[in-house]
Amino acid sequence: MSIQLKLVQLRKKIRANKKKITDAIIAEHSAEMCIICGSQDQLTREHVIPQWVYNRCTKRTFETTTNGIYQTYNKTTLPACKDCNSNLLGYLERHLKHEFERVDVSHQEFTHETLELIILWLETLEYKFQVLDLRRNLNKVKGAEYIPFIGKIPIAMFQGSMDTSPAKVFSNFRSALQVLSVKSKADRLNSLCIIHTINKDFHFFHSTNNFIFIELAEFGIAFFYFYKQSFDDHSAATESAMKIVEDHYAETDT
Numbered sequence: 001m002s003i004q005l006k007l008v009q010l011r012k013k014i015r016a017n018k019k020k021i022t023d024a025i026i027a028e029h030s031a032e033m034c035i036i037c038g039s040q041d042q043l044t045r046e047h048v049i050p051q052w053v054y055n056r057c058t059k060r061t062f063e064t065t066t067n068g069i070y071q072t073y074n075k076t077t078l079p080a081c082k083d084c085n086s087n088l089l090g091y092l093e094r095h096l097k098h099e100f101e102r103v104d105v106s107h108q109e110f111t112h113e114t115l116e117l118i119i120l121w122l123e124t125l126e127y128k129f130q131v132l133d134l135r136r137n138l139n140k141v142k143g144a145e146y147i148p149f150i151g152k153i154p155i156a157m158f159q160g161s162m163d164t165s166p167a168k169v170f171s172n173f174r175s176a177l178q179v180l181s182v183k184s185k186a187d188r189l190n191s192l193c194i195i196h197t198i199n200k201d202f203h204f205f206h207s208t209n210n211f212i213f214i215e216l217a218e219f220g221i222a223f224f225y226f227y228k229q230s231f232d233d234h235s236a237a238t239e240s241a242m243k244i245v246e247d248h249y250a251e252t253d254t
């Protein structure tokens with residue numbers, strides 16, 4: 001079956017079930033149901049960051065900037081049914097992995113179709129992080145004063161500024177799933193930057209509703225994608241992205 005036919009199935013599933021899923025997760029953040037189709041049968045653990053992505057990473061953790069606690073990639077999973085996990089999202093990942101192996105971005109370009117698939121894949125990561133942020137509560141940070149009341153509030157409520165209202169958080173969450181059912185990503189292409197990299201380790205950072213940076217050392221490629229921001233041309237996006245990457249690593253180096 002072709003990738004496009006698989007994605008038709010994925011979009012159909014999301015469109016048919018998105019209200020059921022988002023209502024259920026908003027009512028019970030840790031609801032044990034497939035986060036893509038809402039099924040409660042044959043649930044598996046879907047990795048938020050797929051294992052093949054951080055294969056060569058020596059650190060294997062990411063920091064959730066909101067409460068500064070390290071979490072290991074391999075332990076960060078969400079419930080997804082067997083079909084959504086391995087047959088649909090897994091198919092998209094295997095297809096992209098093959099493209100990453102085939103195309104050398106130091107002198108070749110991805111096809112238009114592949115670029116749209118990369119955007120869809122990065123959007124699935126954003127959606128998974130939004131679910132994760134709802135499921136995880138703000139934990140005690142070592143050495144800091146702990147306020148039990150705050151410990152009961154999902155991390156999602158602390159994104160960006162402290163005044164993020166639940167209504168705003170839930171509407172962002174709904175639209176993060178909705179966007180996965182949109183076929184064409186053509187109008188988003190300017191917001192995706194493809195970077196040739198020679199770093200040896202996996203690097204990653206993500207800002208909810210904002211952007212993602214993910215470096216796949218094994219394939220010599222990094223992606224920076226702006227989830228919401230649009231750009232008139234590609235060089236403006238690249239300039240903004242490089243500035244954010246530089247600032248991020250300047251901060252973590254000191």
Ligand SMILES: [Zn+2]
Nearest residue numbers: 034037081084
């Ligand atoms: Zn499912």
